[in-house]
Amino acid sequence: MKSSVIIFPGSNCDRDMDVALKKFGFKNKMVWHNDNVIPKSDLVVLPGGFSYGDYLRCGSIAAKSNIINSVVEFANKGGLVIGICNGFQILIETGLVTGALLRNKYLKFICKNIFVKANKTHNKYFNKIKKDILELHIAHNDGNYFCSEDDLKSMQDNDQIAVRYCDSNGEISENSNPNGSIQNIAGVFNEKKNILGMMPHPERVIDNCLSSNDGSYFFENLLSNMK
Amino acid sequence: MKIKVIVTPKNGVLDPQGKAIQQTLNSMNFIDVSEVxxxxxxxxxxxxxxxxxxxxxxxDMCKKLLANLVIEDYKIL
Known part of the structure; x- marks a missing residue:
């Protein structure tokens, strides 16, 4: 399987993602934001970081980059696209996924491990995943997910809530909500579920020598669902 | 020519920064301030x-870049 990771000025999780994808068997290429064409890929990843210094709104300037037209075209043809953290913010600003990411409720940059519960139904990302309560890492200032009540309802009806913050037992409550996101939402799919945007970083927890190895389940499962 | 634009969070959208400013103003004895x-x-x-x-x-700029209409309103002055 071939993947591409897009690098924006200010991306800082691009190389972690490259390492993770290669570790689990993807043939990955790095793509500069100013390019116009994505190399032939089965998966495109918008990595975390602080593209364009988070100027104006997080992800808003990156969403107007040259390469984004190709990403949108790839996604509209059903290609798999993942946006992690700043990548999620970029997906939101391009309109590829619904909602907005506001400043964290308590105005603090949050950098810690959290648990999320994955939605295993009807999507290639988490279907058949061996573990659906994952310990992943978050590091963000603006991850407070928001959308209108109508959008929330239609996403719930269509199973588009991808991951929700929970505790280690999988219980979803206000106590396990790190940033004030509505319904503890940590990540969402687009309507067709080929696009996943989420704040937690699976690429940061892919080895037993790190604080968690649960990101491995994500990548292994995705690759096996793509074959 | 200079055109001026104000972008504000929509009503009902949480504004944690505004809230923090309001609380600080209250703590500075501007007790009349009920929302920022x-x-x-x-x-x-x-x-x-x-x-x-x-x-x-x-x-057009507001719709395409300056404001995120999911969470913000804009006003051209």
Whole structure:
């Protein structure tokens, strides 16, 4: 399987993602934001970081980059696209996924491990995943997910809530909500579920020598669902 | 010509920064302050000569970049 990771000025999780994808068997290429064409890929990843210094709104300037037209075209043809953290913010600003990411409720940059519960139904990302309560890492200032009540309802009806913050037992409550996101939402799919945007970083927890190895389940499962 | 734009969080959208400012003002004895909403202010210098055209153009900018209409409203002054 071939993947591409897009690098924006200010991306800082691009190389972690490259390492993770290669570790689990993807043939990955790095793509500069100013390019116009994505190399032939089965998966495109918008990595975390602080593209364009988070100027104006997080992800808003990156969403107007040259390469984004190709990403949108790839996604509209059903290609798999993942946006992690700043990548999620970029997906939101391009309109590829619904909602907005506001400043964290308590105005603090949050950098810690959290648990999320994955939605295993009807999507290639988490279907058949061996573990659906994952310990992943978050590091963000603006991850407070928001959308209108109508959008929330239609996403719930269509199973588009991808991951929700929970505790280690999988219980979803206000106590396990790190940033004030509505319904503890940590990540969402687009309507067709080929696009996943989420704040937690699976690429940061892919080895037993790190604080968690649960990101491995994500990548292994995705690759096996793509074959 | 200079066109001025104000972008503010929509009603009902949580504004944690505005809330923090309000609480600080209250703690400074501005006890009358019941809410603060923080927004952004833009001054856009344009080469267009016709004000109507320029404002129409800025409106397009607001929709496409300056504001995120999911969470923000804009006002061209």
């Amino acid at each position: 909403r923080q927004g952004k202010y833009f001054e856009i210098e344009t080469d267009l000569k016709d004000e109507k055209n320029a404002k129409k153009n800025v409106e």
